[in-house]
Amino acid sequence: MNIKFNNRDPVYIQVIRHFKEQIATGIFEPGQEIPSRRELANQLKINPNTAQRAYKEMEEQGLIFTERNLPSRITNNPEVIKAVREELILEAVHSFIASVQSINVPLDEALQLIKNHYEKSLEEQEGDA
Known part of the structure; x- marks a missing residue:
């Protein structure tokens, strides 16, 4: 560890x-x-x-x-595990939102950038496997 x-x-x-x-x-x-x-x-x-x-x-x-x-x-307990996962996701989302709002990024632009980067990251992971 x-x-x-x-x-x-x-x-x-x-x-x-x-x-x-x-x-x-x-x-x-x-x-x-x-x-x-x-x-x-x-x-x-x-x-x-x-x-x-x-x-x-x-x-x-x-x-x-x-x-x-x-x-x-x-x-x-699957409910506890689900809650932990949601807690971590929400922390990341809140941090991201604070960052993009501070530089006035429109929601549509932020969502498109997330989608593109997420898909690119998945493709890179598949290429490494």
Whole structure:
């Protein structure tokens, strides 16, 4: 597991975001076992208390679950997974909208540019495969 931490956001928040991205993209599958808090702290070279705080928050959000003394796992709840994906998409959309509005790009032009770039990106991905 590899995360590039920034200096703006608390580390535990960045860990949670990483897990959300991995869940939304399907890299972490429903029910998949994840590293223990101590293992995660060692892998990411962060304080074990930071890993503990991230896991606690993710459990409260329903992203992960821990049964008795078994390893923690990614949620099996499709509604939670769908909500995580929508949350990340909306964050990107809000950021994009703020950027294009600040330079007065008309909606039609922005949508056409998105469509063209998206399709070009898909073609490039297919060419790499």
